[in-house]
Amino acid sequence: MSDNATPTTDDRAERAAAETANSVVTDAHAPATEADTPPAVLELSNVVKRFAGETAVDGVDLTVREGELLTLLGPSGCGKTTTLRMIAGLETPTEGTVSVGGDVVAGEGSVVPPEERDVGMVFQEFALFPHLSVAENVAFGLDDPDSEAADRRVADLLDLVGLDGYGDRSPTDLSGGQRQRVALARSLAPEPDVLLLDEPFSNLDVALRVEMREEVTRILNEAGVTAVSVTHDQEEALSISDRVAVMSEGRVEQVGSPASLFEHPKSRFVASFLGQASFVPGRITEDTVDTTIGSYGRDLLEGVTDEYVSAEVDVLVRPDDLRLAPLDGEAGTVGAAEARPTADGGIAAPAADQSATSTPPAADGEVIRRQYTGPSFVYHVRLDDGPVVRCLHNHAVEVDVGERVRVRLVADHTLAWYPAA
Amino acid sequence: MGAVGDAPGNLGSRLRELLGRLLGLDDDGVSTPLVLLSAAVAAAVLSPLLWLLLRASEVPLDEALSLLRGSTEVFANSLVLVGVVTAASVALGVPLAVLTVQTDLPFRRFWTVAVALPLVVPSYIGAFAYVSAFGPDGALADALAPLGVSIPNVYGLGGTALVLTLFVYPYVFLTTRAALLSFDETQLEAARTLNVGYLAAFRRVILPQILPAVTAGALLVALYALSDFGTPSIMQYDVFTRMIYVELNSFGDGRANATLLSLQLLTVTAVVVALESRIGDDADAGYGAPAASTAMISLGRLRWLAVLFPAVVSLFTLALPVGILTMWFVRAEALAYEVGGRAFELGFALNSVYAAALAAAATMVIALPVAYYSGRSNAPLARLTERATYLGYAMPGVVLALALVFFSSNQLAAFFGPTVSRAVYQSLPLLVFAYVVRFLPQAVGATRSSVLGVDPALIGAARVLGAQPKAVFRRVTLPLIAPGVLAGAALVFLTTMKELDTTLILHPTGFTTLVTYIWRVQEGGYYGRAALPALVLVVLSGLSMIPLLVQRRDT
Amino acid sequence: MTEEFSKRRRRLLGTLAGAGLVGIAGCSGGDDTTGTETDGTPGVTDTPTEGADTSGSAEFSEFRGSGALAEGRSEIGGTRISELPALSGELTVYLGGGEGGLYRDLLTKLENIYPDFTATPRPYGTSEGANTIITEGSSTPADVFWSVDAGSLAAVAAEGLTSTLPDEVTDPVPEQFHPDGDWVGTAGRARAIPYNTEALDESDVPDDVMSLPDSDVAGQMGWAPTYGAFQAFVTAMRITEGEEATRQWLQSMVDAGVTEYDNEFFVSNAVADGELQAGFANHYYALRVQEARPEAPIDLAFTSGDAGALINVAGAAVLEPSPQQELAQNFVRHLLSAEAQEFFATRAYAYPMIPGVPPVGGLPPIDELEPPEFDLARLSEIGPTVDLMREVGVL
Numbered sequence A: 001m002s003d004n005a006t007p008t009t010d011d012r013a014e015r016a017a018a019e020t021a022n023s024v025v026t027d028a029h030a031p032a033t034e035a036d037t038p039p040a041v042l043e044l045s046n047v048v049k050r051f052a053g054e055t056a057v058d059g060v061d062l063t064v065r066e067g068e069l070l071t072l073l074g075p076s077g078c079g080k081t082t083t084l085r086m087i088a089g090l091e092t093p094t095e096g097t098v099s100v101g102g103d104v105v106a107g108e109g110s111v112v113p114p115e116e117r118d119v120g121m122v123f124q125e126f127a128l129f130p131h132l133s134v135a136e137n138v139a140f141g142l143d144d145p146d147s148e149a150a151d152r153r154v155a156d157l158l159d160l161v162g163l164d165g166y167g168d169r170s171p172t173d174l175s176g177g178q179r180q181r182v183a184l185a186r187s188l189a190p191e192p193d194v195l196l197l198d199e200p201f202s203n204l205d206v207a208l209r210v211e212m213r214e215e216v217t218r219i220l221n222e223a224g225v226t227a228v229s230v231t232h233d234q235e236e237a238l239s240i241s242d243r244v245a246v247m248s249e250g251r252v253e254q255v256g257s258p259a260s261l262f263e264h265p266k267s268r269f270v271a272s273f274l275g276q277a278s279f280v281p282g283r284i285t286e287d288t289v290d291t292t293i294g295s296y297g298r299d300l301l302e303g304v305t306d307e308y309v310s311a312e313v314d315v316l317v318r319p320d321d322l323r324l325a326p327l328d329g330e331a332g333t334v335g336a337a338e339a340r341p342t343a344d345g346g347i348a349a350p351a352a353d354q355s356a357t358s359t360p361p362a363a364d365g366e367v368i369r370r371q372y373t374g375p376s377f378v379y380h381v382r383l384d385d386g387p388v389v390r391c392l393h394n395h396a397v398e399v400d401v402g403e404r405v406r407v408r409l410v411a412d413h414t415l416a417w418y419p420a421a
Numbered sequence B: 001m002g003a004v005g006d007a008p009g010n011l012g013s014r015l016r017e018l019l020g021r022l023l024g025l026d027d028d029g030v031s032t033p034l035v036l037l038s039a040a041v042a043a044a045v046l047s048p049l050l051w052l053l054l055r056a057s058e059v060p061l062d063e064a065l066s067l068l069r070g071s072t073e074v075f076a077n078s079l080v081l082v083g084v085v086t087a088a089s090v091a092l093g094v095p096l097a098v099l100t101v102q103t104d105l106p107f108r109r110f111w112t113v114a115v116a117l118p119l120v121v122p123s124y125i126g127a128f129a130y131v132s133a134f135g136p137d138g139a140l141a142d143a144l145a146p147l148g149v150s151i152p153n154v155y156g157l158g159g160t161a162l163v164l165t166l167f168v169y170p171y172v173f174l175t176t177r178a179a180l181l182s183f184d185e186t187q188l189e190a191a192r193t194l195n196v197g198y199l200a201a202f203r204r205v206i207l208p209q210i211l212p213a214v215t216a217g218a219l220l221v222a223l224y225a226l227s228d229f230g231t232p233s234i235m236q237y238d239v240f241t242r243m244i245y246v247e248l249n250s251f252g253d254g255r256a257n258a259t260l261l262s263l264q265l266l267t268v269t270a271v272v273v274a275l276e277s278r279i280g281d282d283a284d285a286g287y288g289a290p291a292a293s294t295a296m297i298s299l300g301r302l303r304w305l306a307v308l309f310p311a312v313v314s315l316f317t318l319a320l321p322v323g324i325l326t327m328w329f330v331r332a333e334a335l336a337y338e339v340g341g342r343a344f345e346l347g348f349a350l351n352s353v354y355a356a357a358l359a360a361a362a363t364m365v366i367a368l369p370v371a372y373y374s375g376r377s378n379a380p381l382a383r384l385t386e387r388a389t390y391l392g393y394a395m396p397g398v399v400l401a402l403a404l405v406f407f408s409s410n411q412l413a414a415f416f417g418p419t420v421s422r423a424v425y426q427s428l429p430l431l432v433f434a435y436v437v438r439f440l441p442q443a444v445g446a447t448r449s450s451v452l453g454v455d456p457a458l459i460g461a462a463r464v465l466g467a468q469p470k471a472v473f474r475r476v477t478l479p480l481i482a483p484g485v486l487a488g489a490a491l492v493f494l495t496t497m498k499e500l501d502t503t504l505i506l507h508p509t510g511f512t513t514l515v516t517y518i519w520r521v522q523e524g525g526y527y528g529r530a531a532l533p534a535l536v537l538v539v540l541s542g543l544s545m546i547p548l549l550v551q552r553r554d555t
Numbered sequence C: 001m002t003e004e005f006s007k008r009r010r011r012l013l014g015t016l017a018g019a020g021l022v023g024i025a026g027c028s029g030g031d032d033t034t035g036t037e038t039d040g041t042p043g044v045t046d047t048p049t050e051g052a053d054t055s056g057s058a059e060f061s062e063f064r065g066s067g068a069l070a071e072g073r074s075e076i077g078g079t080r081i082s083e084l085p086a087l088s089g090e091l092t093v094y095l096g097g098g099e100g101g102l103y104r105d106l107l108t109k110l111e112n113i114y115p116d117f118t119a120t121p122r123p124y125g126t127s128e129g130a131n132t133i134i135t136e137g138s139s140t141p142a143d144v145f146w147s148v149d150a151g152s153l154a155a156v157a158a159e160g161l162t163s164t165l166p167d168e169v170t171d172p173v174p175e176q177f178h179p180d181g182d183w184v185g186t187a188g189r190a191r192a193i194p195y196n197t198e199a200l201d202e203s204d205v206p207d208d209v210m211s212l213p214d215s216d217v218a219g220q221m222g223w224a225p226t227y228g229a230f231q232a233f234v235t236a237m238r239i240t241e242g243e244e245a246t247r248q249w250l251q252s253m254v255d256a257g258v259t260e261y262d263n264e265f266f267v268s269n270a271v272a273d274g275e276l277q278a279g280f281a282n283h284y285y286a287l288r289v290q291e292a293r294p295e296a297p298i299d300l301a302f303t304s305g306d307a308g309a310l311i312n313v314a315g316a317a318v319l320e321p322s323p324q325q326e327l328a329q330n331f332v333r334h335l336l337s338a339e340a341q342e343f344f345a346t347r348a349y350a351y352p353m354i355p356g357v358p359p360v361g362g363l364p365p366i367d368e369l370e371p372p373e374f375d376l377a378r379l380s381e382i383g384p385t386v387d388l389m390r391e392v393g394v395l
Helices: A009-023 A080-088 A134-139 A148-160 A176-188 A206-223 A234-240 A258-263 A268-273 A331-338 A346-357 B002-023 B032-056 B061-070 B072-102 B108-120 B123-134 B139-147 B157-168 B170-182 B186-193 B198-227 B230-234 B240-248 B254-279 B302-306 B308-335 B346-376 B380-394 B397-416 B418-424 B428-453 B456-464 B469-498 B501-506 B514-523 B527-543 C002-019 C056-063 C099-113 C126-139 C150-158 C209-214 C228-241 C243-256 C264-273 C283-292 C325-335 C338-347 C376-380 C382-392
Strands: A040-051 A054-065 A069-073 A095-100 A103-107 A119-122 A194-198 A226-231 A243-248 A251-256 A278-284 A288-291 A294-297 A312-317 A322-326 A362-372 A377-383 A388-393 A404-409 A417-419 C089-096 C117-124 C144-147 C184-196 C221-223 C298-301 C311-318
Touching (some): A040 A226, A054 A080, A054 A095, A054 A226, A054 A251, A069 A080, A069 A234, A080 A095, A080 A119, A080 A194, A119 A176, A119 B186, A134 A176, A148 A176, A176 A206, A226 A234, A243 A258, A243 A268, A251 A258, A288 A312, A322 A388, A377 A404, B002 B380, B032 B254, B032 B346, B032 B397, B032 B428, B072 B108, B072 B170, B072 B198, B108 B170, B108 B308, B108 B527, B123 B157, B123 B230, B123 B308, B123 B527, B157 B230, B157 B308, B170 B198, B186 B198, B198 B254, B198 B380, B198 B428, B230 B240, B240 C382, B254 B380, B254 B397, B302 B308, B308 B527, B346 B380, B346 B428, B346 B469, B346 B527, B397 B418, B397 B501, B397 C126, B418 C126, B428 B469, B456 B469, B469 B514, B469 B527, B501 B514, B514 B527, C056 C099, C056 C338, C089 C126, C089 C325, C099 C117, C099 C325, C099 C338, C117 C126, C126 C144, C126 C150, C144 C150, C150 C228, C150 C311, C184 C338, C209 C243, C221 C243, C221 C264, C228 C243, C228 C376, C243 C382, C283 C298, C311 C325
Parallel strands (some): A069 A226, A069 A243, C089 C117, C089 C144
Antiparallel strands (some): A040 A054, A095 A103, A243 A251, A278 A288, A278 A312, A288 A294, A312 A417, A322 A404, A362 A377, A362 A404, A377 A388, C144 C311, C184 C311
């Protein structure tokens, strides 16, 4: 939160958000423009929750609009689950208000119990009733679970979640993925205004997790339900959400579409939490920024104005913003082979030009670790000037640990920066 | 020809297969020694039944029939009493468990202890206290009379049921509490987010899942009410056990008649146990179930009103009897009798603790194979051995004790000579054996539920890590079930502390315990002399409640 | 004269109540209800000062009770403990009943006199003790069975488990209290009718137990049908009056609305509390109530010549399987010593079994009561009694 000290951080963020909204291609479900923004279904205003002196949630403001899926993302203990539970009515806010569908359900001196909120919830461990069959579980929240209408609704929902014919099974006989489908169907049955999902995929194995992410997004879309989910898994948050709210220490750090958050994190915390982040120290001049990996045009950085001249900054570089080449003479070849078509145009162009003409915008270092991620490698390189950066490469390049390499910037977008720590 | 040759082998293997299925030998963790051990325990526990059968068979048929016919009324009385006490105990125990486990009741820990504690008050002492307080011209009746409050007659069904309920409902409270603690409370949250309020959720989600535990507690209550003699006799309600008692204390055919009646009582017990096993079939209820995280039900301002419930119960179960005992005590001091043989000695308390500790330890060890076997296997023999242990619990203490007198004196002398019988009869080991027979199901129940709670994957993991089955049991299973085993032992300890009949008949001569002392002075009408030991008994037994109540929730 | 006696007997307890804590003059001066007499100086002569005096009389006072009823005793005769052979060894004594611990006190006192002697008591109910010995048979660990009910002693004797007591043991005791020498009476107790003096006048209690159901009192009475002494009383009635008369008597009492209690102390206590007007109980329970609550409005009435006036005895038997016959017999002799008899008389308010020791404060002497002609050994025939009581629905 060091960036809070910078007076213009907010301006910068606003500008970044506007830019994102206009230029970045976003997920189809994201609200396209302010004009056709759907109505807010859920609103949290300055919500605080204290447990025996410990502040778990420290003034959260959130608005969730009809039909969108918003994910609360953050490390464990950041207050995201508590926030979710306050929305559900399972916890009562110490301060602030929660409104669902325009009605205040908590705050202003009154608390509506969970059963009267029209809020559904899928629990982390699904919380299926072991003494009831699948169909009975799904019918549980319906007004008259034994009616024919209920039977039809249950059949429809089981069909929706792909469990047609599983009605008479016991939940204990189901696999993890199937249980989640039942939990989803059960929570959707009473047609809640808002559906809450608490770490919905954490109990599934990895392969199933990816499959279920798609399934759940499909089901939520088909059901057209407004949803809030909670996760500590950034990949999950980025892949299923229309918007993500990153939380830390009881506060919302930043809210935005996945892309805007990833590319323009407002704080070091958000930057570090979303994807792998390295910070390269630099100094802003009249028209350049001089970093340990070379000097670039000042417009490489997002929203730099003259008042920042001579400021010491840390520039955020992600593994895919950097490339490396062994320092054994083939550097040029490898670098050329590596460069993506887009690397030559757009924002990265000035840097490329510079490299061709004057001092090459690169830095030397030593590979200290090689991380295999399946489709690619991430190399950890300790630059001679100090910082460790990470570079993403496909299998075409293989460099051993301990080899000397040259690292250069290939970013095709503006980079986020923060005042030097 | 080949087929003929094959047949015996086939038959043999089929027999073996059948046997294996009956014994559950294929179940994980079940071995032949375990089965044999469990069967031996069950047989030992059931052995006193032999005496009953032997003696009962001496009753001529027509006399037996007339005896049984003549007993129908008191028999009905007994059943009514059991029904009322069991229902009332559930009505007290379940809501109290819910209040102390699931809500934000003020001073929950305190109330948890307070509402479990009546279990340590022997019901006969409770009955004396109630008669003394509310009987005609009783202390409280006198005190309330000027205020225009008249107390209904404490004698009869009403008073008996009330007193029994007040001092045995903690069985239901404890089992229900354990089940609620291990209940996954996110299910309750799930129900509430599905627009179902707490009361409906309790009925639709919680109750079906804690039902086996409630039933297990209710079973202990029912069996207690069925076999108790002291309370109904003090409260003047004519029940089956009193008829048995009358027969026992007469000469001639009396004892044979008593055994016949006891068999009738045991038949009822068997029916009750069988009924319970239908409801509580896969009961993972007990005393040592693992704790779960908590979601509270906020009572709001009602919480202060809710406090009244445990407070009023405690008033009647603890404050009142202790108050009466104290009153007796003070009066006795004021009268300052010169009493040689009646003086209370600290040694009596030590004797009580010693015998109860031995019984608890022995029961704990003996319960282990039965509990482990029935926890690991659903085979018919496993169920049978577990259920068999309940019969001893339901046998009136007098009947059991007399059976053991017959075996250890008369029969042992006849077969092994007087030296052997003198060594066994009226010895501490025999007394402890009687306690084991009486209270084994309490330990088996608690231990079994812990065994059920052990994830079989852990055992698999230990096996994969190279541990032998015995080592797995010692290093993995035992530490995991230890809390349940301890809770069972604690329960046995405190029931042994207050057990009267068995102790009176089988104690080694000169080995005075708290209850035999209380009985002795009380019988002489010296209530005052009973007060101090009764208070000591309550306090000592109260300490043994600790293992039953700690190791919860915070883990 | 008879009327005079009866009147005196009946007023005995009232006298005691009036006397309150002031010592009264026992049988010699109990007629006056004012309670003002202070003959003797109780504080000096009757308060035992244990261990202070080693003379015979000081030792004797250790056996005598300290209550109001034990004061002003006349000269005591009989064999003194000092005249008996010393006790040495260990005995196991099964107690049937035991007067609320009093018998234990006596054992302790004997142990104090003889350092080498240990008597370990084991408490039972009377029939329970007998039944236990019968069940144990020849392997019984008991040397002596000392029970407050003659029927239980007879039951053990009937199984051949008692050995015959020598004459030197039984001689001091009237013959009716040691039938065949199987056992010997140690103390007697009379059936009586305790009544509440505020609710009833002495004349309201019939003199004949068989006519009780027809009196006005019957509906306000209490009994303890599970209590051994009561069953002994019914047994006596059954044997003396016949089965049919007894059945009718029981039935009439039930019809009149008699209240049931667990034991006869409760019955007496309830009478004192006014919960009952009268009851069936052994005589000493009323005295015990009086000891605890001197103001309690309770008095005793005795019927005459019928089961209601039965005198049952506590007695001791030496068990045949015991390897310590001589010690056990000597022990029984000690129970019949002047000291022990005084002990029973002044502490348990029982009738002494030796002529030299008179009963306490104003109790009519044993030979002035009018018990039925009855062989006490037949009290063991309790089976038919229980059947009868069950038939009527009393049990």
